[in-house]
Amino acid sequence: MEALGARRGLLISAAVVVALVVALFVWNQEQALVIGVLTGSAYGLVALGLVLVYKSSGVFNFAQGEFGGVALVTLYLLHGNGIPYGLAVVGALLAAILVGVLAEFIVVRPLFEAPRVTLLVASAGVALLAIAIQVWFFDSQGRSIAKAFNRTDRLTVLDVQIADQRLWLIATLVLLAVVLGLFFTRSDLGLAVVGASQEPTATELVGISVRRLSTFTWALAALLGGLAAVIAVPHNASFTPGVMTSVYLIPAFTAAVLGGMTSLPGAIVGGVLVGILQSVATSAPIFQDGGALAIPGTPGTLIVFVVLVAVLVVKPSGLLGKVA
Amino acid sequence: MSVLETIDLSIRFGGVQANRDVSVSVGELEIVGVIGPNGAGKTTLFNMITGFYTPDTGRIIYRGQDITGLAVHERAQLGLGRTFQNVGLVKGATVRDNLITAQYLQADYGLVSGMLGSNRSRRSERQLRARADLLAESLGLADLLDTQVAGLPYGTLKRAEIATVLATDPDVLLLDEPSSGMGPEEAHQLGDTLLELRRTFGLSIVMIEHHVPLVVRVCDYVYCLDFGQLLTHGLPNDVRNHPQVVAAYLGEDPDPEVLALEEQLESLVEGGS
Amino acid sequence: MTVTSADGAGPVQEVLVDDVAPAARDRARPGLLGWIPRLVVWAGLAYVVLVLPLGRSAIDVQTFTRAACYAIVALSLNVLLGYVGQISLGHAAFVGIGAFMSAYMMTVQGQSFWVGVLAAAGIGAAQALVLGGVSLRIRGLYFALVTLAYGLVAEQNIFQIASFTGGGAGQRAPKPDWFESEWRYYYLCLAFLALVLFLDWRLMKTKGGRALLALRENPRVASTFGINVRMATLFAFVVSGTFAGLAGALIAHNDLSVSADVWNFNLSLVFIIMTVVGGLRSRYGLVIGGAFFALMPYLLHQIPGLENGLSKIPAPFDLTPELAPLVIGPLLLLVNLIQFPGGIGQQVRPVARWLGGHRFDPHDRGLKEVQITDVRA
Numbered sequence: 001m002e003a004l005g006a007r008r009g010l011l012i013s014a015a016v017v018v019a020l021v022v023a024l025f026v027w028n029q030e031q032a033l034v035i036g037v038l039t040g041s042a043y044g045l046v047a048l049g050l051v052l053v054y055k056s057s058g059v060f061n062f063a064q065g066e067f068g069g070v071a072l073v074t075l076y077l078l079h080g081n082g083i084p085y086g087l088a089v090v091g092a093l094l095a096a097i098l099v100g101v102l103a104e105f106i107v108v109r110p111l112f113e114a115p116r117v118t119l120l121v122a123s124a125g126v127a128l129l130a131i132a133i134q135v136w137f138f139d140s141q142g143r144s145i146a147k148a149f150n151r152t153d154r155l156t157v158l159d160v161q162i163a164d165q166r167l168w169l170i171a172t173l174v175l176l177a178v179v180l181g182l183f184f185t186r187s188d189l190g191l192a193v194v195g196a197s198q199e200p201t202a203t204e205l206v207g208i209s210v211r212r213l214s215t216f217t218w219a220l221a222a223l224l225g226g227l228a229a230v231i232a233v234p235h236n237a238s239f240t241p242g243v244m245t246s247v248y249l250i251p252a253f254t255a256a257v258l259g260g261m262t263s264l265p266g267a268i269v270g271g272v273l274v275g276i277l278q279s280v281a282t283s284a285p286i287f288q289d290g291g292a293l294a295i296p297g298t299p300g301t302l303i304v305f306v307v308l309v310a311v312l313v314v315k316p317s318g319l320l321g322k323v324a
Numbered sequence: 325m326s327v328l329e330t331i332d333l334s335i336r337f338g339g340v341q342a343n344r345d346v347s348v349s350v351g352e353l354e355i356v357g358v359i360g361p362n363g364a365g366k367t368t369l370f371n372m373i374t375g376f377y378t379p380d381t382g383r384i385i386y387r388g389q390d391i392t393g394l395a396v397h398e399r400a401q402l403g404l405g406r407t408f409q410n411v412g413l414v415k416g417a418t419v420r421d422n423l424i425t426a427q428y429l430q431a432d433y434g435l436v437s438g439m440l441g442s443n444r445s446r447r448s449e450r451q452l453r454a455r456a457d458l459l460a461e462s463l464g465l466a467d468l469l470d471t472q473v474a475g476l477p478y479g480t481l482k483r484a485e486i487a488t489v490l491a492t493d494p495d496v497l498l499l500d501e502p503s504s505g506m507g508p509e510e511a512h513q514l515g516d517t518l519l520e521l522r523r524t525f526g527l528s529i530v531m532i533e534h535h536v537p538l539v540v541r542v543c544d545y546v547y548c549l550d551f552g553q554l555l556t557h558g559l560p561n562d563v564r565n566h567p568q569v570v571a572a573y574l575g576e577d578p579d580p581e582v583l584a585l586e587e588q589l590e591s592l593v594e595g596g597s
Numbered sequence: 598m599t600v601t602s603a604d605g606a607g608p609v610q611e612v613l614v615d616d617v618a619p620a621a622r623d624r625a626r627p628g629l630l631g632w633i634p635r636l637v638v639w640a641g642l643a644y645v646v647l648v649l650p651l652g653r654s655a656i657d658v659q660t661f662t663r664a665a666c667y668a669i670v671a672l673s674l675n676v677l678l679g680y681v682g683q684i685s686l687g688h689a690a691f692v693g694i695g696a697f698m699s700a701y702m703m704t705v706q707g708q709s710f711w712v713g714v715l716a717a718a719g720i721g722a723a724q725a726l727v728l729g730g731v732s733l734r735i736r737g738l739y740f741a742l743v744t745l746a747y748g749l750v751a752e753q754n755i756f757q758i759a760s761f762t763g764g765g766a767g768q769r770a771p772k773p774d775w776f777e778s779e780w781r782y783y784y785l786c787l788a789f790l791a792l793v794l795f796l797d798w799r800l801m802k803t804k805g806g807r808a809l810l811a812l813r814e815n816p817r818v819a820s821t822f823g824i825n826v827r828m829a830t831l832f833a834f835v836v837s838g839t840f841a842g843l844a845g846a847l848i849a850h851n852d853l854s855v856s857a858d859v860w861n862f863n864l865s866l867v868f869i870i871m872t873v874v875g876g877l878r879s880r881y882g883l884v885i886g887g888a889f890f891a892l893m894p895y896l897l898h899q900i901p902g903l904e905n906g907l908s909k910i911p912a913p914f915d916l917t918p919e920l921a922p923l924v925i926g927p928l929l930l931l932v933n934l935i936q937f938p939g940g941i942g943q944q945v946r947p948v949a950r951w952l953g954g955h956r957f958d959p960h961d962r963g964l965k966e967v968q969i970t971d972v973r974a
Contacts, residue, residue, distance in 0.1 A: 060738050062686075062745070110935045117684065120741060121869065122934050124686065125927035128866040132923035136916065245862055246753075250746045257739070297757025305746045312735045312743065376817065396820035405821065412818040414811045425811050429823035431804040435832055438803030439796050445803055492822055 013269060013319040020276065032279035034157050038166045040275020041173045042232035046244075046252035047259070047267035048176060049224035054261050055184075056193045056217040058116050062123040063103060064252070065244035066130035067222040068229025071096040072239070073137050075230055076145050085146070093226045099130065100222020104215050112214075127245060134241035142238030169231045176224065177268050184264065193217055250301075251278065254308040260318030269319065277303055326385075327352045327528045328404075328496050333372055333382035342368045343552045345382070348530075350496065353522060355529045357539040357560065360549035361572055366532045367409060369549070370498050373530075374406050375399045386496075401429055405494025409501055411481050412489070413473050419484050420469040423456035426491035430455075456491065463487045463517075478505045486517070490525065497521075499531040503538055511535050515542045540564060548572070627954055635952055650783055658779040659851060660895045664888035665786040666848045669793050671872045671887035672880070673840030676797075678869075679877035680806065681833040682813040683732050684741040687748025688868045691838055693860030694751060695721045695845025697762050700770035700855045705760075710773030714846045721842020722835045729834030733827055748865050756857035767856030770849040786847050793840055794880060800836065809833050863923065870926040874933050874940050881949050882942020889941075893921045 024030045046064055053061040074095035078088035107122045147165045155162045183190035193213050195202070204210055228248065233239055239247075255274045259266020278300035285291050287299040295302050311318060328350040335343050343365045350356045358366050371377040373384055375396040383392045391399055406412070413422050431438075431452060433445040460466050463483050468476065473484060482502060489497060502518075503511040515538050521527055533539045539546060540560045547557040550572040556563055563569055627635070650658050670692055677683050685691070698720045699713035708716075728747065732740050756762050763769075776782045800806045808829045811819035816826050849855045867890060875886020889896075897903060933940055942949075951957040 060742065107931060114934075116738060117741075118934055120738060121684065121873065122931065124866050125870060125930040125934075128863060128870070128923055129927040131863055132920055132927070135923060136920055242861070242863060246749060250742075250749055253742055254746070257742070295754060296759070297754040299754075301753040302750050305743075305750045308746050309731060309735075309743055312739050313731075316736070316739065374821065395825070396817075397823050397825045400821050400823040408818065412815070412821060414814050414818065416814050417810060421807065421810075425804075425807040425819075426822045428804055428808060433803075435803075435805040438805055439799045439836075441795070441799045449803065489821075 016319070017269075017273075020273070024276070024280070027284065032276055032283060034162070035279040035283075036276025037170070037272055038162065038275070039232075039278065040255070040272035041166075041170045041268075042228050042248060042271075043251045043255045043274050044268040044271025045169070045173050045176070045224055045228035045232075046248050047255040047271050048173075048180065048264060049221035049228075050252055050256045051259075051261060051264055051267045052180070052217060052221045052224070054256070055264075057108065057119070057214060059108070059119045059123065060116070060253075061221065062120060062245075062249070063126040063130060064221060064225050065249035066127045066134075066242075067096045067100050067103075067225035068227075068233070068244040068248070069130050069134050069242065070099045071226035071229045072145065072233055072244070073134055076143060077137065079146065089230055092230050093223060096222045096226030096229075097219050100218045100220075100225075101215055103222075104218035108214060108218065109211065112211075131242045131245070138241050142240050144236070144238045145234045147234040163235070165231060165235060172227060172231060173268065176227075177264065180264055189213075189216075250308070251275075251304050254304050254311070256318075257308060257316075258311050258318050263318070266318060274304060274307070277307060325352065325388075326350055327354075327387055328373070328530070329385040330369070330373060331383045331385065333369065333379045333384070335368060335372060335377055335379045341552055343372070343379070346549065346552070346554055347382075348547050348554075348557070350528050350530055351544075353526065353528055354544045355518065355522060355531070355542055357543035357546040358530060358532045358549065359534070359536075359539060359546060359563070359569075360555070364549040364572075365552035366549055367500055368552075370406060370500055370530075370532065374404055374498060400492060400494075403493070403495035404498065405489040405492045405496065406498040407485050407489055407500050407502065409504070411485050413481065413485055415474040416472070418470050418472055419460060419465055419476075419487075420453075420456055422473060422484065422488045423459055423469075423491045424452050426488045427452045427455060427493070430493060459487045459491055479510055482506070486521075490521070495527065497527050497529045497531075499529065501532050501534065503533060503535045506535075508537070511538050514538065518542055536564060627956075632954070635954065638952060646787070647784075651780060655779040657895065658783050660892060662779070662783045662786045662851045663848065664891040665783070665790045666844050666851065667871065667887035667891040668790055668884040669840055669844035669847070669887070670868055671875050671883040672793050672797055673837050673844060674868055674872040675875075675877055675883050676800075676833055676837035676840065678872055680801075680809040680813060681830055681837075683737060684744065684869075685728075685837075685865075686741050686745040686862075686869065687751065687865050688744075688841060689860045689862070689864040690748045690751030690755070691721055691725060691841035692845040692848065692868075693756065693855075693857075694724060695842030696770070696849035696855045696860070697756065697768060697845075698842070699846035700763075700768035700849045701761055703771060704763075704769045710776075710850065713770075713850075714843060717842040717846035717849075718839045719842065721838040721840070721845065723838070725834040725838020725841070726831060729831045732834070733830060745862070745865075748862060752857065752861050756860060762855070762857055767854045768849075769854050771853065772850050782851065786851070789843065789847060790884070793843070794884075796836075797840075797880060805829070805832060867922050867926055870930045874926075874929045876940025876942025876945075879940065879942025879946070882940050882945060885941050885945065890922050890926065893925065894919055897921055 021030075021033065024033055046068070049064045049067070050061060053059055053064070071092040075088050075092035078091045079085055083091070103123070103126045107126055108119065111119050111122055147163070155167065180190075184194055185191070193216070225244070229244055232248070233243065236243070251274045252271070255270030256267050257270070258273055259268070259270030281287050281295070281299040281303035286293050287295045287303075326349045330346060330348050332345045332347055333343055334341070334345055346365070346369055348356070348358070348369075358369065360366055368377065372379045372382075375391075375394060375398075379392065383390055385391070386399070386402055386404065389402075391402065394402075414425065417425070431445075431448050433442065433448050438445040457466070457469065460469050463486060465480070465484055465487055468480065468484070473481070476484065482505070486499075486502070499518075503514050506514060518529060518531075519542060522529060531539075531543070543560050545557065546560045546563040548555040548563055548566070548569050550568075555568055555572060556566050558566075650661050653661070670688070673691070674685065674688050677685050695717035699710075699717040702708040702713035702716045703710060728744065731743060735743060757764075772782055773785075776785045801810075808819065808822075808824045811822065812824060812826050812829055819829075820826050871886045871890040872883060875884070875889075876882030937944065939946075947957055947959050947961050950961055
């Protein structure tokens with residue numbers, strides 16, 4: 001029964017993707033495909049972290065974006081003070097992991113037994129604290145961080161120039177997806193993480209420390225958030241404190257929901273889909289000023305919102321998730 | 325003329341046929357028992373009658389009206405009251421709060437009017453409060469009016485639940501295992517209470533029960549369910565002695581020694597009435 | 598007598614009850630002598646709230662007014678969080694739209710302040726109604742997500758409608774006639790706060806409030822009481838939205854202009870935190886919580902030497918008082934969630950009860966605290 005369901009989910013997803021691609025070409029929006037994959041990979045990366053935390057502790061981690069925010073601050077500080085870029089990136093990722101571990105220690109552990117709602121609110125508090133740290137360093141002005149890789153003309157697809165940095169993002173994403181996928185299905189530790197979320201008592205009885213697993217999971221999620229921030233954000237001409245939440249978190253959540261909150265590949269597929277939809281929203285003339293469905297401000301935000309609500313109302317388990 | 329009737333109710337959950345073609349009938353002022361082993365589908369039947377589940381097939385008729393499509397609160401409006409297996413009370417509130425909240429349908433003022441503090445709402449509130457106090461007193465809960473429900477002992481909880489369901493001013497009471505957790509003494513008192521309630525409030529009662537002496541003593545008619553279907557129905561003693569019913573409860577041919585023991589125990593309890 | 602209440606999901610809480618029967622305990626009223634110290638405290642509070650601001654500068658009074666408005670926001674968010682049991686992570690949108698609506702009505706439509714306030718309350722109610730409808734279809738945790746997304750839509754789409762919000766420059770929001778001075782406007786906002794408190798009090802004293810509390814904890818049982826769960830939920834959303842829109846309007850005219858960049862995710866979170874820290878369902882707690890967060894920068898300014906000391910910290914590590922709510926907030930939230938779920942309201946309860954004429958009972962923690970944890974998910 002379930003295998004059929006999963007296959008059906010895959011078939012539906014495939015059908016959706018094909019339909020989308022065809023539609024894009026028909027409407028001259030095929031560039032959205034490329035742009036969508038590029039931006040969507042960042043969402044996918046953040047979404048991976050969201051799904052990870054959800055799979056292991058059932059928590060909606062509203063701080064997932066801001067783990068990346070901390071990484072940005074660190075990268076900015078280190079690089080701005082002369083430290084070579086590569087090392088600065090490592091430092092930034094370590095900072096993100098540190099914050100993730102701290103959050104797990106100070107917030108998640110004491111609330112281990114509490115309803116998931118409490119943890120949701122607590123994670124929102126962590127996010128705010130992380131934003132405070134960013135405001136502390138950045139004020140509210142826009143700042144910018146240099147990219148790691150500056151070449152932009154190596155690859156062009158469908159008339160869209162793809163910067164090297166973005167290629168790295170996609171490569172990172174794919175690599176991580178494969179690694180995590182293997183990790184959760186093949187390795188003992190990975191299976192333990194999933195098992196711990198469903199049967200904490202049994203896991204403890206087998207001799208695995210559920211608490212250590214929790215720390216590990218949050219550290220990993222923080223790393224993912226940090227990676228997303230460090231690779232994706234420098235593309236923006238400038239960014240402000242809280243960018244990871246206002247720009248990346250909701251699309252990432254939508255991606256996770258779209259893919260089915262419990263599915264890692266779903267998170268990536270969802271991320272790409274959201275990226276494409278957002279790109280269409282941003283460039284399709286129908287949504288621009290003067291178009292029939294003109295959307296003020298950032299059209300992508302509204303479109304993502306609509307998609308989110310639509311998915312939750314129609315099929316809360318997303319494309320690839322198990323039926324809730 | 326029956327006050328409540330179900331006609332061929334059936335419902336299926338996934339692969340399990342929880343109820344199949346269940347037809348029961350409750351007459352005016354009757355006390356009807358619904359018995360059967362655990363998992364027989366008794367609470368499912370209640371859930372369909374009160375509107376928590378929608379039956380796949382079948383109808384529910386209340387005072388001649390087909391209520392199969394009505395929502396839970398609409399059926400409450402018509403006079404269907406029910407208790408729950410895990411005590412249907414707002415645990416975070418006091419006994420008094422529960423009793424007043426349960427009188428929701430008798431608060432005859434609008435929501436906004438209440439917020440604005442109209443005279444009408446104030447008057448109605450006073451009435452609700454008075455009625456709550458009366459109900460509490462009649463069930464021996466006067467001292468506990470301001471106590472939070474969550475801390476009460478189980479037997480008291482059940483009493484509070486009965487008081488609360490009475491506050492909804494029902495015509496038909498559906499009680500889900502009212503005597504669970506009670507010893508023979510308490511169950512006997514419960515029987516007295518139910519008979520008294522029928523007399524005082526003019527209620528018809530349907531109760532899911534496991535306590536055989538209570539059923540025999542209090543019920544006018546009994547339905548027995550097993551595996552989601554009606555096994556038999558009739559007068560309490562007839563049903564109770566029906567070989568299939570006995571088999572259903574015991575799972576096998578009954579051991580005459582065990583039966584004899586049971587009869588002895590029952591007569592001991594009955595002897596106390 | 599010890600009544601032990603066991604919460605299925607959390608630790609066992611103990612409520613110590615006096616040996617006097619509850620009904621009798623409630624009826625014990627202080628004599629005339631007992632009232633004197635209470636009245637003194639009441640007078641002191643009245644002095645601080647009503648008289649003290651007269652001696653302060655206009656800028657300070659503006660902050661006090663903001664405190665009153667934030668208190669209204671806390672009361673509004675509490676209707677969702679504390680009464681209905683739904684999380685709104687986008688409440689800044691509710692309040693902000695009210696702010697813009699009122700400013701728009703006055704500046705662009707040329708209406709009076711009172712029409713603006715009414716329109717603000719109205720649009721607050723309308724959008725809350727829509728979101729309430731959504732909440733009926735989507736489970737608690739996911740609904741929180743939707744509210745967050747909605748907050749962003751407000752921030753990045755709705756507040757970008759130039760004709761409505763004045764674009765980058767924001768919209769002017771002059772004070773009403775008769776209340777042009779900061780002090781008078783302060784009393785006006787206090788009056789509105791009193792109105793909201795009254796309405797909230799009446800709500801909980803009548804069938805609407807009771808219906809909400811019942812359905813928050815146990816929707817199935819509530820429906821057997823005859824409560825239409827959907828209608829009650831929508832009603833609560835409308836009430837919450839009305840209060841929020843009103844607060845927005847008051848804030849708009851307090852600041853004399855409304856701009857989009859204020860109404861963001863950070864603010865929504867601050868709102869949540871101040872409501873939870875204030876104490877769900879505790880009216881005085883909520884007022885204190887809201888006021889405290891609004892007054893935080895002001896209070897920090899009052900600490901002698903703090904600003905001097907802070908300015909000595911070199912950039913980029915320099916701290917500003919504006920950061921305070923963002924830092925102190927999450928820390929307080931953490932403390933609240935882990936240790937004091939009832940918030941400020943619960944801690945202050947013995948004093949509040951005493952002021953109301955009851956005996957001072959330091960162990961009185963009210964009924965089992967309403968926690969953020971009780972939200973249905």
